[in-house]
Amino acid sequence: MSLRVSTQEIGGHMVLVFDGALDVSSVPQLSDALTRHVRPTGTIVLDLDEITVLDDTAIGILLGAAARQRESGGMLGIVCTNPAIVDRLRRSGVGAAIPVGSSVHDITSP
Numbered sequence: 001m002s003l004r005v006s007t008q009e010i011g012g013h014m015v016l017v018f019d020g021a022l023d024v025s026s027v028p029q030l031s032d033a034l035t036r037h038v039r040p041t042g043t044i045v046l047d048l049d050e051i052t053v054l055d056d057t058a059i060g061i062l063l064g065a066a067a068r069q070r071e072s073g074g075m076l077g078i079v080c081t082n083p084a085i086v087d088r089l090r091r092s093g094v095g096a097a098i099p100v101g102s103s104v105h106d107i108t109s110p
Contacts, residue, residue: 002026005033010104013043015079019050022058030058034065041073045104048080054088066098075099077107 003026004019016037022030038044046062048054066076077099080086089100101107 003029005029007037010045011108013045013104013108014039015045015047015104017047017050021053022048022051023053023055024057027057027061030061034061038065038069038076039074043075043077043108044069045107046076046078048078048085049082051080051082051085054085056092059089059092059094062094063097077101079104079107 002020003022006017006019008015008017014037016033018030018033020026062076062078069076078089078094079101080089081102086100089095094100099107
């Protein structure tokens with residue numbers, strides 16, 4: 001399965017929208033998108049609503065990107081309303097390191 005990545009700006013925040021599978025086969029695309037779009041000191045939001053698969057490899061990449069963003073004074077958050085993916089994020093402990101909400105406003109409001 002392929003991964004599609006698009007960008008948009010919502011409320012002055014960069015949002016990366018992912019569609020497809022976040023798994024070992026899409027790690028190069030995921031890493032490239034995060035490298036190209038993650039900015040120091042800003043808030044980056046990853047929209048995972050259209051993700052069909054989220055494996056441990058992709059979770060590791062997301063956690064690494066969040067750590068790098070924090071180290072540079074920024075924040076990385078995840079927007080997702082897909083119950084299966086939200087449950088996967090919760091079970092894997094991602095929510096302890098990356099804010100997860102149902103909208104960009106949930107992530108970006110103080």
